[in-house]
Amino acid sequence: MRFTFTEEQNKFRQTVRDFLQAELKAGIFVTKSGGLAEGNNQEFSKKMAQRGWIGLTWPQKYGGQGRTYVEKAILIEELFKVQAPVAYHFLADRQIGPSIIHFGSEWQKEYFLPRFVKADENMKFCLLFSEPNAGSDLVNVATTATKEGDFYTLRGQKVWTSGGHQSDYGWLLARTKIDSSVPRHESCSQFIVDMKAPGVTVRPIINMVGCHTFNEVFLDEVKIDRKFMVGQENDAFKQIMAQMDYERAGMERLLQNYPVYEKVINYVKEMGKTRKGDPFYHWVQDSVAQLEIEFNIGRLLCYNTAWTIDMGRKPTSEAALTKAYCNQYEQRLNDLATRVLGPASQIREGSPWTLYDGEIADCYLWSPSYALQGGSVEVLKNIVALRRLELPRK
Amino acid sequence: MEFNLNEETKMLQSSAEKFCKEKSPSPFVKNMIKDEKGFSEAHWKEMANLGWLGLIYDEKYGGSGGSFFDLFILFEEIGKTQLPSPFLCSAVFAGLLINEAGDENLKKTYLPPVIQGEKILTIGLRNEQGQYDHAAAALEAKESGGGSYVIKGTRILVPYAQVADEIIVCANLKGEKASGPTLFKVSGKASGLKKTPLNTLTGEKTFGVVFEDVKVSEKDILGAIGKGTTYVDKVLPKVITLKCGEMVGGLSKVLNMTVDYVKQRIQFGRPLGALQVVQHYCADISTFLDTSRLIAYQAASLIDIGFPCAKEVAMAKAWCSDAYKKSTQIAQQLHGGIGFTEEHDLHLYYKHAKVAELDLGDSWSHRQKVAEEMGF
CATH class of the missing domain: 1.20.140.10 (Butyryl-CoA Dehydrogenase, subunit A, domain 3)
Structure with a gap:
């Protein structure tokens, strides 16, 4: 049991603090609650990337720093205390990257991970999980992904998509097997969807704060290459359970x-x-x-x-x-x-x-x-x- | 931040767990409530032989110079089975006061027998409302000439007073040269002491002690005159933290009992535990346990390394008091009628949670301390 931090950890915290104080002083952002929902600032994310603070815990061979989750918690603590604008890379860093590392193909790893850790352009992600009839009961998703040769065709509707209007990619859960004899949780797969692809329509939902963070996303005959499927077909729920731990942790x-x-x-x-x-x-x-x-x-x-x-x-x-x-x-x-x-x-x-x-x-x-x-x-x-x-x- | 026990502590924990389970099954605990002594002499000897009583004391007094955190772990195990003994009042509270205030001679005279379990000491610091009043003690010590004093007043909730060789009190000394709150040790057999057993919620042996002009000498003074409050305040955080350990242990037992029960109890054609409302109650107790353990371990660990932690100790006692009590209330609800019977064991913990809450400051009083530490 040790309820104190090591000297190295304290030093790391101080480095993060110094950086954030300088950014605050320079007027790059202001401290106001809601930074995660509204602070979409790629330039800021790039500065974090230069310091190795995106992908901090990822293995070095994927461009990460191989640091501990305790250090990551220190980083997050300092960022959120001042509500730094981390929305651009936050999802990629927290769960998309780790999911690709665990379940992604070699191509996905080579394409996305280096771009994530550099906070490159056009790399903002949103989650396409919830649907009108699949909230807490997520296995009830009705969006389908139908395999046709080297492509999947997506049909359906997603909702409560935070940042969907600002995102370049969506991380999608869809049904790949329409067979009532198969358990619901063994018939879904995960995909990466280009939010600019033909057939993707994003409509705003204004929440009761008066803010636009949520969206509805309609998928109307959206064709995606099979290389954008993540992990094994019909294995989505195993993958999501692991991913959710990181989302919640x-x-x-x-x-x-x-x-x-x-x-x-x-x-x-x-x-x-x-x-x-x-x-x-x-x-x-x-x-x-x-x-x-x-x-x-x-x-x-x-x-x-x-x-x-x-x-x-x-x-x-x-x-x-x-x-x-x-x-x-x-x-x-x-x-x-x-x-x-x-x-x-x-x-x-x-x-x-x-x-x-x-x-x-x-x-x-x-x-x-x-x-x-x-x-x-x-x-x-x-x-x-x-x-x-x-x-x-x- | 590291949240694992080191190997040595784990070994101590598992041997303590085994000891408490073996020696202190619930029928034994219930028997001890009716027993005049209230604890087993044989267990007490074994606890001394295992080195528990001297764990944190210097080797020159017969202790083993061990860590406070390990002592905390012992109290967590004791809390699980409610093993009754004068451990906390004698070898911790009184022992630490002697260690803090006493001169070398006194320490050499008193600590070894306390650590060996040969002498039992207790503490009389609570006034007739049951509050610790060492800051402005209602107990009075008047100078009676020739280096003698006369103590007058009442202490209640004095644990194991019937077997105590000495009672340590903080009396308001009124002398010609010096005065103020001062620690005295009073022989358990002193004339003028009137001990009345109290029938309390838990049935742990505890007494009201009336001091009718009890004669003591200046040799019975612990430390400096007028510094009683300081000594007690120095020792209290440790006692409070160990009480939290007892509570965390009790809480973990309550969670286990409750989860076992709702798995077995069939209603509506299925185990109670399959009902979501019951599951959520159990998740709440599980959360109370994790949170109590973390905040109490933090206090124990910081005390162990000598880190200033007045706020952390207050946070621990405030939180554990509420969390343990609420958990026993939920557990009563989930056990239904059987949990309300004397035959069942749940009442031991329901009662212990309340008494532990009321001892050493409840959540409100410790929140006041937290507020103070926050600069409010």
Whole structure:
């Protein structure tokens, strides 16, 4: 057991911090919650690439640095504390790259991985998993990929596609076997789809924050070369289960609203100067202390999950448990922030008397999404119950 | 960040696990509640022989100079089976106070027999409301001339007072030259001590002790006059963290019992555990366990390496208190009627969770500490 970092790790953290502070000073980005959803900045990603911070954990033969997941967690922690604009490469780095490394063909590895680690142009990915009738029940996907010679033809509709309108490629789940005698999870495959290909239509969905991050994606007779299929045909669910662990394992799940947390703490410190005896202040103190405990535990869970991967173990239940915990923490944070700051926290950006440019109000609106994306809290609890505790399915 | 136990600790853990399982099955724990002594003399000897009681003390007092983290692991195992003994009050709390405040002579006189299990010490730091009041003790020590003092007042929830050779108290000393909160050791057989057994939730042996003008001498003072609060505050984080270890152990047992039960219990034609609502409750307990373990291990590990960790200790006790209690409440719900019976074992943990929560500061009081550390 060691709850401190090594000297090397501390040095690495400091290097990342120094870089980010310089970028902030130069006005390259500002610290505001929602960096992951909105910070699409290829130039920034290129700077990270030059420092070897994309593909940090990947093997060196694929252009990675072969570093540990604990170091990756340190990197993510620093990036998200200041909400650096990492959206351009984030998905490729977190899960597309590792999936290609595990399951991809030689051609896919040679083509995509070097471009990912350099943050080359036209390399932004989105996920084409969810469908109108396949949300938590992902095996119910109805989009089909029909093999015709050297090509597959895609027909169907995807939804909740984050960043679909900005992406160059989509990572797609589609049905490759239409046979009711085959189990649903043994009849799907994964593909890489060029989002500019004829037949791909992307339509915006405006979320309740008022932002355009989600899209609907229609696939109408989209022809793709078979070399864009990833891994074995009909093997998608085995591949996705492994991929999801990485999607869920990260420190970002705790830190999407870190600036709100920082603001709340500073606000309370100020409040303490004038309102020490006030019963409201006592409630605030108690509530924010609870939040601090929850935050610290979330951080330990994230590092523990990263360490589990470093030990060569599959982090399935750790990642599920950690994400469920962190999602709920972020929801509590945003709710509490509005109450600590009081009624003026509802005033949104651009209006007079707004607090922190409406960041608190926006974050409260974002809150429900955390416990839904990348596996709902309920789905994650199912994983803990079935995989770790080995409770019966029937 | 590393989250594995080293080989030595793992060996200690597995031998402690075996010992606790063998010596402290639930019928034994339940018998001890009715037993006058409340623990087994034979076990106590074995614990001393295994080196548990002296684990963290210097070799010159008969200890083995081991790590605090290992001691934490022992308490986690003790918590799993609820093995009753005066370990925490005697060989940890009182021992550490002597180690902290006592002069060399006192340490040489008291630590070896405590480590050998030959002497049992206990702690009387709680006032009539059960609160630790060492910062402003309601217990008074008045100078009575010739280097003597007279202690007057009441302490409650004094563990194993009936067998204790000495009770360590923090009394508010009023002297001509010096005064303030001061640690005294009081012989368990001193005249003027009135001990009343208390029937509490867990049934662990604990007493109300009334000090009716109990005579002590200046030789019974531990450390400096007026520094009692400082000594206790120095030792408390360790005691609190070990209490967290006990709680983490209890919580892990609660999770195992509950998961086993919902796998076996058939209702609606299938195991209860196949129902999603039941699965989610179990996942919640599993989350309480992982989170409690991490935050408590962190405190234990930082204490072990001598890192300042007042906030981490407070976070651990605040979180474990809530998490353990809530887990036992969920477990009661999932066990249904059987969990409510005396025959079943679940009540041992339901009770322990509440008593452990109320001891050494509950979650609210430790959140106050966290808030303070945050600069609020």
